[in-house]
Amino acid sequence: MIRIATESDAESIIEIRKGIILSENTTKFFLSSPNNIPVDVNKEQEKINTSQSKGNLNIVFEVDDQVIGFLVFYRFEQERLRHAGTLGMGIKEEYCNQGIGTKLIQDLLKWATKQNGLEKICLGVVSVNERAMKLYKRMGFAEEGRQRNQIKYEDGTYADDLLMAYYLGDKISTRNGRN
Known part of the structure; x- marks a missing residue:
């Protein structure tokens, strides 16, 4: 079941992030390193509390009354960027696929x-x-750019940051080759 996140979900969201960051299989999926895991419950609660008033969305996915996934969407606050926002999500590994x-x-x-x-x-x-x-592409997101070797892991290896976007309806002009 999907529902709007509440303040009481803050710890569960942090635990999901920690699980992804600390797992050998998924640690490289988030920008945060195992040495810098977000653990501030008060800060997470504040983000949840102010989410709707800022035009943001903060939802969780529950199974048997347990939060097993989350999605956050933050609308950009600057006037020239206000037509867009960014999303992030995480799902407990045992519930993936x-x-x-x-x-x-x-x-x-x-x-x-x-x-x-x-x-x-x-x-x-x-x-x-x-x-x-694969999920994002299947859902209609398109690659817009790539920051090569943007992420450097503790073991000295690198990964790119792939920038993707989804355009809602036909609100974006097709000028300059964009659609």
Whole structure:
């Protein structure tokens, strides 16, 4: 079940992030390193509390009353960027490949079409996260750019930051080859 996140979900969201960052299989999927895991519950609660008033979306996916995934969308605050925002999400590893990411994004897209002036959903995905890249492409996101070797891991290896976007309806002009 998908629902709007509440203050009481802050710890669960942080635990999901920690699980992804600390897992040997998924540690390279987030920008945060195992040495710098976000753990500030108060800060997470504040983000959840102010989310809707800022034009943001913060949702969770529950199974048996347990939060097992989340999606956050933050609308850019600068006037010239206000037509766009960025998303991030995480799902507990044992629940991956079950369609939860698809459902979270579908919920975001449904919500986004009702938002006044929102035209573009942006994201960055680490190039080693092939599962996420396939999901985003399947959902209609297109690659817009790539920052090569943008991420440097503790073991000295690198990954690219792949920039992707989803355009809502036909709100974006087709000038300059964009659609």
